[in-house]
Amino acid sequence: MSGLTSKQARERLRQDGENELSASAKLHPVRMFLGQFRDVMVLILLAATAVSAFLGEVTDAVTIILIVLLNAILGFLQEFRTEQTLESLRNLTAPTAAVCRDGTWQTIPARELVRGDCIRLEAGDNVPADAALASASGLAVNESILTGESEAVAKRSGDPADTGNDLHKPNIVYAGTAVLRGSAEGIVIATGTYTQMGKISVMLQDVRQDMTPLQKRLAGLGKVVALLCLGVCAAVFLAGILRGEPVFDMLMTGITIAIAAIPEGLPATVTIALALAVSRMMKHGALVNRLHSVETLGCASVICSDKTGTITENRMTVTAISAGGESFQVTGTGLHIAGAFLQDGHMVNPSAKPALRELLVCGSLCSTAELHRETPEKSQRNRSQRTERGSWHAVGDPTEAALLVAAEKAGISREKLLRQHPVRHMEPFDSETRRMAVTVSAGAGVCTYWKGAADCILEQCGFQMLGDKTVPLTAAQKRSIREQAAQFSDQALRVLALARQDGTGDCVFLGLAAMIDPPRESARTAIRTCARAKIRTVMITGDHKNTASAIARQAGLLRGKKAMTGAELDALSDAQLDACLDQYAVFARVNPAHKLRLVRAYRRRGEIVAMTGDGVNDAPAIKEADVGVAMGRSGTDVARQAADVVLTDDNLATLVDAVEQGRCVYAxxxxxxxxxxxxxxxxxxxxxxxxxxxxxxxxxxxxxxxxxxxxxxxxxxxxxxxxxxxxxxxxxxxxxxxxxxxxxxxxxxxxxxxxxxxxxxxxxxxxxxxxxxxxxxxxxxxxxxxxxxxxxxxxxxxxxxxxxxxxxxxxxxxxxxxxxxxxxxxxxxxxxxxxxxxxxxxxxxxxxxxxxxxxxxxxxxxxxxxxxxxxx
CATH class of the missing domain: 1.20.1110.10 (Calcium-transporting ATPase, transmembrane domain)
Structure with a gap:
């Protein structure tokens, strides 16, 4: 690939502009601060300050002015913080890029990239612009900041004519995403505001934050107080004049009593109440960026929640295994140590099931993930289950970690296995073959374990393990295994097939492992609490429709409602969407524009919307919502700065607790x-x-x-x-x-x-x-x-x-x-x-x-x- 010439690059740079995200005109901090004094209540208090000083009530005047300044400073800090959101977004772009210009590879500032440039990517790089892959070798990219899904996304080269940069395309890499492994070369197809990241920056600029419900109510209260003060002043003045009192004396008396009618302690008391609520919420795991958002949470009528890590554990869990012609269920969730193996509802000892045990050994060895204990080991496992409390700490791919946890529940330790069977060779997962393999020592010889997509593994297997014997794998049995894999998939479970090959012999099929990222129990409880409080909970996710629907059903979200995809959403006009919005509780396979549109649709209907998210893709919707909520653990800086509230534990139940505090503070x-x-x-x-x-x-x-x-x-x-x-x-x-x-x-x-x-x-x-x-x-x-x-x-x-x-x-x-x-x-x-x-x-x-x-x-x-x- 020879790439562009320098002359071509200069011409395109002149046409398209630099490869940078747009920056809005910044408001000067002084103007920002002075803008805090436009509120009716503030103007009344300023007038009260002037009158108090004129009447010699210096103490009252100083007290009132301090209250006004405190509120102005708090408002200024919030507005100034929101100005930093776009700056954080700009910092996500790569500073430099490896590009081919005039036939030679060179490193240039990423802002100088243009359409048609040939770029090279390696593991650890940030993608500098949206690009179509011309070649790729074992390439996997983390697109979570754009899609919200944390799994590594395998990429491959595609049709050179396919240059659309829509999300979820396997042959396109997107600016701001991170290369996890592999290498690739690609042709830049979009730069600056034309990239997916750039479109998000434009959406962020278009979002304008309104006054919160509390601010609107306090403004109304200010008008009532203003009318009350004027009425009192006029009434006292007229009453005194009718009694024949001196005009000036009665004017001063009326003004004095009117000043007494002003609840000058109200703004300070509101601020203190909000601050105390913030303190209580912090103890529950919710950090508040914008003070008035505390009360707005109490008004929330719709919670738009992300799926991964908010409603779910954000940890894959093996829940079902098919091995040796038998089916097993696995209990326990996420990285929790405790769990058991069930067959027809009864606990079984995995050691008594050779095919099951061999499948778990394969899943443990054919892995690059690692588990570490968070608590000291205690031998609390009987032959049928592991009863220890506590959790593992996992490093590596979530799918592989789930297999390691399942093996540990059966008493199979990867660490011990590796001491008995040292690894000789590893073939990493490849997006083309959709499988990985590891060869280990087995006595005097070697053994290779395989793991991957069911179709790929079945193709290379001529035998299967039934009981403790190896028997030929017939075409009818392969058909039955494929049907079982399809059933698992219909339940929104991710399916992996596992196999073993002794030496250079035939490959033996061991079985299927099915897993899912399960709903948190606390999320189920939170959703029920929201239903009682007449708050609608809606799932908005970039995941597949079937997976999202299955999780929503388990979490108690659907309740007779339906699921809609982003593509189906695109086919609806705003009027059609408004008419059918109540029928849906799940929106799947959505992009940032879809999330923003859904938030605006709910707000058009008069709903107070709380929007949760963790990625850059969520930032526009988070900022548009009445209350934006970001995840503290998995969230990006952009999402956290766009948000009003940050959940330190990424838990929906914490948000529901915050809603209760919001209702409390308004009360x-x-x-x-x-x-x-x-x-x-x-x-x-x-x-x-x-x-x-x-x-x-x-x-x-x-x-x-x-x-x-x-x-x-x-x-x-x-x-x-x-x-x-x-x-x-x-x-x-x-x-x-x-x-x-x-x-x-x-x-x-x-x-x-x-x-x-x-x-x-x-x-x-x-x-x-x-x-x-x-x-x-x-x-x-x-x-x-x-x-x-x-x-x-x-x-x-x-x-x-x-x-x-x-x-x-x-x-x-x-x-x-x-x-x-x-x-x-x-x-x-x-x-x-x-x-x-x-x-x-x-x-x-x-x-x-x-x-x-x-x-x-x-x-x-x-x-x-x-x-x-x-x-x-």
Missing amino acids: NIRKFVRYLLSCNIGEVLTMFLGILMGMPVVLLPTQLLLVNLVTDGLPAIALGLEPPEPEAMQRPPRKPDESFFSDGLMGRIVFRGIMIGICTLGTFAVLLRLGGTLEAARTGALCTLILSQLIHVFECKSERKTLFSIPYASNGWLIGAVLVSVGVLAAAIAVPALRVIFSTVLLTGQQTGIATAFSLAVPLVSSLAGLGRRKG
């Missing part, structure tokens, strides 16, 4: 929003109604500051630590367009706020009527306001239970926060120096009783009414 946010707004409404009404009724000022500014200090801080944060309610995963997910104040929350907030305000005024008025001093009346009102709010915090623990049925002991932090707040209130009244600061006085027993009675009245009446409604 907790509703709890402390209910609490904060009720308290703020109570404070505003106390002041507002006092002005309307012509009373003296009910609470002084320092006393209001004490109320905010005691009630808005620790108790609200402690509500964010509430554990998930037992029924959290037994209810359907929230609808994306659902109001933050759905299920009557706003009504409960307003009612409770009004009652807090009325009870506080009641205490103030009664104490004055009974002859108490103004200072005593204010102190009593202060006690009623704080105590009623601290009692209300327990009401906020649940939206469905009353004070008589909530689990008080479930959140020790809340009890501690309330006790601290009560202690601060007591100190403000009992400590002389603090009495001077907060203008309080010691109350008599009667006055204390009145304040406490008003504090308890409303929650007790509400709880009794709630009990009555439930009983009725």
Whole structure:
């Protein structure tokens, strides 16, 4: 192959551009940071900061500005991180390439490759561009970053005219994939954004992330708060003017009370609640990259899951063996040591079955994989099964490791076999012959063991092993073996045939070994949990349709649903896909564009989508989804950086746990929003109604500051630590367009706020009527306001239970926060120096009783009414 001339290469480079992935225009970090201040709630808080500073409330101003800056920094870090995703993708491309130019082989920067270049590939190389193979020798490539399937893919040369770079083609190698073994020469057919990797980079640029459901709800809450503040300010101002108060004084009073109505602790409390949820999720094996995605998980109505390693073990397991004319089942999964051999449901001793034992010996010797123990060896194997706990650690091909594990379950150690039968020669697996062989010493002679595709092995066998005898293999018996292999394949099992050849004698067929990557038991449980929570789980995989359907059936995914291939998906319009989407639970043989299209289809239907994946091929769909989830163990850097959440154990059950935490955090946010707004409404009404009724000022500014200090801080944060309610995963997910104040929350907030305000005024008025001093009346009102709010915090623990049925002991932090707040209130009244600061006085027993009675009245009446409604 002479390749292109330098002149031809320069011309094509000018036409097509360099062999690099596209890079989007980067947003300057300063602009990125300033963009965090566009939210309505943030603008309200900034306005509150300015007014507080103008009124001399420096402490309030500093507190609010710190809260705003904290939220801006968190948002900036998330946006900046997403900018790095494409950069990671660019780093996957090979830096240099071996290319033939002007008739000579040379090494050039990979970015200078053009269509028509002849390139050379060796084991360990990264493929620099999509290329059609002109020649290949034992070539195997890892395409997992594009297909999601981790097995080595055998490649061979093909028709020179076949230059399409669609995925899953045996004669095409793709940019960014890794050569595992063998060598090859090929002609470059696509560079830059025209490669499969380049198409993914374009898709990544086209994805735009929307606001999360929580961000949308908080924006709506900000508008409500803005209207509330304006309304309070206007009402107080007008009421004062009508009473003949000075205009400027009433304007300042209205603004002051409006500022008091702003729940300035809300953004910080939301951030803390999300951060605490992140901490809890980390303990369960889920790392969160984007803070608000925690709550979005709780809204998830569809989970689009990869198959390999997420739903399955990502470890091939021998489950069935046909040897010596008999059929056997093998128990145990993956690399677990424990397992047994069954025949017709009864355990058998493999040593008593010569053909079975010889097949396992063949599978152990004809291998390049290795097993290492993760726990010290304990002799816990009887003749029929191995009962040890623990797992093996495997190195090498997953299929070969599965055969080694099966042999170990029968007490056959590869290490011991190799000491007895040293290897003399090995013929590695070849994609053309579809088999491998190993020749070992056997006494004074040699023995060759064969392993490969059933058709290939059967062709070279003239005998078979039945019992402990070797008998001729007839045409009828070969037909029967092929039928057995077909039955295994129909069950989505991978089938290998094994044979032995003594010296130069005839080849003896030993049997068939069938294996599969089985579903995780935890994944089955997780899928059932999702079904109860009305969350649909969908499998999207690059594997074959039959294999994917079999795994989905075993995992409990199908449930009357069907499977669709990528080719079938291509034949549907968007409207047709939307109409039939509910009928399918498995999408097989899909490419990155298919995954992205499916995520968009579910989102068009109003679903909140969580998408899991580990490869570069998953990155566009992960970024497009409402919550992108990457695998921590098997995932690529590109997938992890595009994701909102990373699962450290690659387990679907971990994601379902994270969904429960997401539901919990949203419930907790509703709890402390209910609490904060009720308290703020109570404070505003106390002041507002006092002005309307012509009373003296009910609470002084320092006393209001004490109320905010005691009630808005620790108790609200402690509500964010509430554990998930037992029924959290037994209810359907929230609808994306659902109001933050759905299920009557706003009504409960307003009612409770009004009652807090009325009870506080009641205490103030009664104490004055009974002859108490103004200072005593204010102190009593202060006690009623704080105590009623601290009692209300327990009401906020649940939206469905009353004070008589909530689990008080479930959140020790809340009890501690309330006790601290009560202690601060007591100190403000009992400590002389603090009495001077907060203008309080010691109350008599009667006055204390009145304040406490008003504090308890409303929650007790509400709880009794709630009990009555439930009983009725």
